[in-house]
Structures are given as C-alpha cells and as structure tokens.
Amino acid sequence: xxxxxxxxxxxxxxxxxxxxxxxxxxxxxxxxxxxxxxxxxxxxxxxxxxxxxxxxxxxxxxxxxxxxxxxxxxxxxxxxxxxxxxxxxxxxxxxxxxxxxxxxxxxxxxxxxxxxxxxxxxxxxxxxxxxxxxxxxxxxxxxxxxxxxxxxxxxx
Amino acid sequence: xxxxxxxxxxxxxxxxxxxxxxxxxxxxxxxxxxxxxxxxxxxxxxxxxxxxxxxxxxxxxxxxxxxxxxxxxxxxxxxxxxxxxxxxxxxxxxxxxxxxxxxxxxxxxxxxxxxxxxxxxxxxxxxxxxxxxxxxxxxxxxxxxxxxxxxxxxxxxxxxxxxxxxxxxx
Numbered sequence: 001x002x003x004x005x006x007x008x009x010x011x012x013x014x015x016x017x018x019x020x021x022x023x024x025x026x027x028x029x030x031x032x033x034x035x036x037x038x039x040x041x042x043x044x045x046x047x048x049x050x051x052x053x054x055x056x057x058x059x060x061x062x063x064x065x066x067x068x069x070x071x072x073x074x075x076x077x078x079x080x081x082x083x084x085x086x087x088x089x090x091x092x093x094x095x096x097x098x099x100x101x102x103x104x105x106x107x108x109x110x111x112x113x114x115x116x117x118x119x120x121x122x123x124x125x126x127x128x129x130x131x132x133x134x135x136x137x138x139x140x141x142x143x144x145x146x147x148x149x150x151x152x153x154x155x156x
Numbered sequence: 157x158x159x160x161x162x163x164x165x166x167x168x169x170x171x172x173x174x175x176x177x178x179x180x181x182x183x184x185x186x187x188x189x190x191x192x193x194x195x196x197x198x199x200x201x202x203x204x205x206x207x208x209x210x211x212x213x214x215x216x217x218x219x220x221x222x223x224x225x226x227x228x229x230x231x232x233x234x235x236x237x238x239x240x241x242x243x244x245x246x247x248x249x250x251x252x253x254x255x256x257x258x259x260x261x262x263x264x265x266x267x268x269x270x271x272x273x274x275x276x277x278x279x280x281x282x283x284x285x286x287x288x289x290x291x292x293x294x295x296x297x298x299x300x301x302x303x304x305x306x307x308x309x310x311x312x313x314x315x316x317x318x319x320x321x322x323x324x325x326x
Contacts, residue, residue, distance in 0.1 A: 019186075019245075019248060020186065020238055020239050020242075020245045020248070020249070021186070021202045021203055022185050022186070022187065022201075022202040022207060022236050022237070022238050023202075023236075023237045023238065023239060023240060024163075024164070024205075024207070024236070024237050025164045025165060025166055025167065025207045025208075025234070025235075025236055026164060026235040026236055026237045026283075026285065027164060027234075027235045028164070028167070028231060028233075028234050028235070029231070029232040029233050029234075029235070030230070030231050030232060031228060031229055031230060031231075031232050032229060033229060046162060048159055048160065049159060049160055049161065049162045050158065050159040050160060050161050050162075051161070052162065067161060067162040067163070068161065068162075068163060069294070070290065070294060071290075072163070072164065072237075073268055073269075073287070073293055075162070075163070075164045079232065081227060081228065081229045082227035083227070084227050085227035085228050085229050086227075086228065086229060087228075087229040087230065088219075088221065088222060088228055088229065088230040090230065090231070092218060092219065093170065093218055093219055093220070093221055094170055094171060094172045094213045094215075094216070094218045094219070094220055094221075094278045095169070095170060095220060095221035095231075095278060095279075095280055096167060096168070096169060096170075096221065096230075096231040096234065096280060097168040097169060097170040097211065098167075098168040099164075099167055099168075099231065099234065100165040100166050100167070100168065101162055101163065101164055101165050102162070102163055102165040103160050103161075103162055104160050104161040104162070104163075105160045107160065108159065108160025108162075109160070128194065129193075129194050140229050140230075141229075142230060142231060145165075145168075146162075147165065155193075155199075155206060156165060156166055156193065156199070156206045156209065
C-alpha cells in the first residue's frame with residue numbers, strides 16, 4: 001500500500017533501522033462486561049465480511065474473532081472484565097483513543113454503517129481525502145472505526 | 157468466497173507528549189514517520205502502511221489507562237506482529253526494549269505466538285509478537301491456549317514450545 005498525505009509532512013526523522021520491519025497491526029484485546037454480547041454485536045455488523053468468524057471460546061470466556069485466520073489468527077479478542085471493574089472513559093484518558101479496521105470495498109463499508117444504524121447507534125461519518133470512515137462505540141463505550149478507500153491515495 | 161475483506165488497520169493513541177511518543181515508537185519498532193493526516197494526527201508505520209496514529213491530549217495530566225492486574229472495562233492492549241515465525245527477531249526486540257529502558261510487563265509463550273507485553277511512555281500496554289509457522293497454527297483446534305512465561309526462551313536459556321516440538325519431531 002502506498003500512503004499519500006494531504007497535510008505537510010512533520011519533518012520528523014524516519015525509522016532508525018530496527019533490523020526488522022513490523023509486518024502488521026495484529027489485534028486488539030478488550031475487557032467488557034458481557035463478552036457474548038460484544039461478540040454477537042461484531043458478528044452482526046460485519047456479517048457480510050468474507051470469512052469473518054468467531055474462532056472459538058476457550059479458557060476464561062475469551063472470544064477470538066477474525067476474518068482472515070490464515071494470516072491473522074485473531075483481530076479482536078474479547079475478554080470478560082474482572083468483577084468490580086468499572087469503565088474507563090476513552091475520551092478522558094491519555095491512552096488508546098480508537099482501534100481501526102479497514103474494509104476493502106465501499107459497498108461492504110456501507111453495509112456496516114447500515115447495520116450500526118439498525119442497532120440504534122448513531123455513527124460518526126468522516127469522509128474525504130480518498131477515504132470514508134465510520135466511528136462508533138460499542139455497548140461498553142469502547143471506540144472503534146471502520147474505514148475504506150474511496151479514491152486514489154486513500155489512507156487512514 | 158466472495159465479499160469484502162476486513163483487516164486490522166491501526167491504533168490511535170492520545171498521548172501526553174507527542175515528541176516522546178514518536179521517539180519511543182520509532183526507537184522500539186523502527187516505525188517511520190508517515191506525516192500527518194487531515195486531523196493533525198502524526199502517522200507512524202512500516203512499509204508505507206500506517207499502523208499507529210498519535211494525537212496530542214488536551215490535558216497531559218489526564219488519567220492514564222489502567223493496566224492488568226487492575227480491573228477495568230476498556231481496551232487492554234494492542235498487538236503488532238514484528239516478523240513471521242522468526243524467534244531470533246523477537247529476541248533482538250527484547251534486547252532493544254531493555255536497551256531503551258521500556259518497562260516489560262510480562263512475556264508469554266502462547267505456542268501459536270511468542271509475545272512480549274510492554275508499556276509505552278503513557279503506560280499503554282503494547283504486545284509485540286511473532287507467530288509460529290502458519291501451517292502449524294492453522295492445524296490447531298484451539299490455537300490460543302498456553303500462558304506460560306517466555307522469559308527463559310528470550311534470555312536464550314531454552315527454545316519456545318513450537319521450536320522444541322519441531323526439533324523433537326525431526
């Protein structure tokens with residue numbers, strides 16, 4: 001993938017020769033009140049995605065979801081929060097503000113947006129610069145984004 | 157099978173000190189600075205692919221994320237695959253983390269992956285991992301089961317499980 005940038009480059013230096021190249025962003029792990037509810041939510045909104053599956057529920061009630069098991073054994077790991085856990089407000093934190101997933105075509109993206117709306121979620125749509133993104137929160141208030149390329153040079 | 161595909165794209169971090177975080181991720185992962193996006197976020201990544209977006213927090217003193225073993229509802233950690241089935245790369249990465257003074261939280265021999273969990277300057281929990289060979293994990297019924305420490309293997313005292321099993325099978 002090549003990335004184009006609509007804004008000026010910061011001028012900061014590039015990578016320092018780590019001796020390896022990070023292959024990919026792999027997965028996010030979330031702690032939620034009700035893992036089954038969260039897993040069903042994602043299964044519902046991306047059910048048209050090629051190969052999307054819940055791989056299995058194994059020890060301690062963890063749910064592993066992926067759409068490309070051959071290359072990425074999980075994209076989203078949903079774990080139960082510990083008893084007494086309270087929510088962290090992502091907007092108020094220094095920390096993880098959002099996790100993003102790319103959908104490879106605009107039609108699939110629009111289906112996800114429609115499913116979010118069907119579920120009563122009012123997603124935030126951000127379009128322009130060759131891409132379109134939808135931002136939303138799940139039942140636990142965790143922030144996610146799906147995005148797709150809509151034109152040449154589209155990038156996150 | 158037809159239909160759109162989906163893949164993990166990137167993580168957006170809200171950081172207290174932009175320069176510090178850029179330096180950390182550049183030094184640890186070798187990420188390149190890929191510029192800024194329309195929202196003013198600093199984009200970092202590898203091979204021209206954005207994997208991390210950094211935005212400056214309005215309040216640098218805002219609460220930091222809670223980290224295991226504290227109980228919380230929220231995002232626990234985010235993971236990057238640093239190399240396919242190359243444990244020596246993970247060992248080199250382990251040495252790099254120590255060299256830059258990163259706080260290593262724990263390590264795990266998941267068998268399907270070998271993982272190092274560490275804290276970034278804002279105490280976000282980040283995982284760096286290498287997979288076992290794909291033909292091995294694709295054949296596993298439940299590839300996510302083990303939670304044994306990887307410390308000894310990273311220190312060169314032994315091999316990770318998948319490499320021991322592969323050696324025994326020869």
